[in-house]
Amino acid sequence: MTSPAAESAPDNRASSRAVSAPRDPARRRISGAVWAALAIVYVVWGSTYLGIRIVVETMPPFVSAAVRFVVAGLILGALVAWRRGPTALKVTRKQLASAALVGLLLLLGGNGLVVLAETSIPSGLAALLIAVVPAWVVVLRRASGERPGLGAYAGVALGLAGLAVLTLPGLSGEVRIAGVLTVIVATVMWSVGSFSSSRLPMPADPFAASAYEMVAGGIGCALVALGRGEHRGFVLADVSPRSWVxxxxxxxFGSLLAFTAYAWLLHTAPLSLVATYAYVNPVVAVLLGALVLGEQLSWPIAVGGAVVVAGVCLIVSTERRR
Structure with missing residues (x-):
């Protein structure tokens, strides 16, 4: 996983309008740009699980996450300043605090914990467990007073059924339960961060917000790495070339390209539609894990993957009709 910026809102009233605006039928039409951004998030983020697994072969988890997000955040901030001028990075204290909080939830709590989990569980299984994210999003939407359509509930149920089938191989005891629980906690953190991002006073420019989020999340990962003592005994020369690549x-790709596409989607498309990436990413991740790392690809994965995709189609079609 990687992450967002949000509905920009100078105050709570504006935030409420930003959240309620997608209910306008004219704005809920899914444009070609939205589909293109969704495709990037679907495919690129699906491949990040493979990348994470390769990185942690020779690099400590939170050290790698810190380097990834701080570097990506600084590059993105520089690009925003170059293309739109330094004023695009100007934010209030409240906006900066909101961006930092969302960044910590998404990139330290969400992505960082996934990186940690992949030191002990296969990349494909980590991605499959992430599929519970839309279920948490629906719960959060319902708790906030929204009423997702029956199709959304049915799509989540179908997706979770596919998840159950997909994880059958992991229930045999071959996978460490601690890694599984770590990913589940990560999904909760990611869902709360995504949901909160549209209700907090974020920077007006979603890409500037993404830059602040990545730097904040990267700094958080660095502090956790220090607390865990990951720097002790770590030598750069021990990192393999394929881990660097x-x-x-x-x-x-995972942070700059897909993260900013996700940020734009959170700013433009319904959250429940954006969350469907969590159903597609596992299919991509499982296939790549099998092809590149030789992770097991069995009939439960094939059947479960088909059910997951069906759930995505149901949720997308429901959002298009609303």
Whole structure:
């Protein structure tokens, strides 16, 4: 996983309008740009699980996450300043605090915990467990007073049914339960961060917000790495070339390209539609894990993957009709 910026809002009233605006039928039409951004998030983020697994082969988890997000955040901030001028990075204290909080929830709590989990569980299984994110999002939406359509509930149920089938191989005891629980906690953190991002006073420019979020999340990961003592005994020369290449791909594609696409989607599309990436990413991740790392690809994965995709189609079609 990687992450967002949000509905920009100078005050609570504006935030309420930003949240309620997508209910306008004219604005709920899904444009070609939205589909293109969704495709980037679907495919690129699906491949990040493979990249993370390769990186942590020779690099400590939170050290790698810190480097990834701080570097990506600084590059994105520089690009925003270059293309739109330094004033695009200007934010109030409240906006900066909101961006930092969302960044910590998404990138330290959400992504950082996934990186940690992948030191003990396969990349494909980590991605499959992430599929519970839309379920948490629906719960959060319902708790906030929204009423997702029956199709959304049915899509979540179908997706979770696919998840159950997909995780059958992991229930045999071959996977460490601690890693599984770590990913589940990560999904909760990610869901809360995504949901909160549209209700907090974020920077007006979603890409500037993404830059602040990534730097804040990266700093958080660095502090956790220090607390865990990951720097002790760590030597840069011990990092393999393929881990460096994977880390570079995570920075350029996973963080800069897909993260900013996700940020734009959170600013433009319904949250429940954006959350469907969590159903598609596992399919991509499982296939890549099997092809590149030789992770097991069995009939439960094939059947479960088909059910997951069906759930995505149901949720997307429901959002298009509303």
């Amino acid at each position: 994977a880390l570079a791909c995570l920075v350029l």
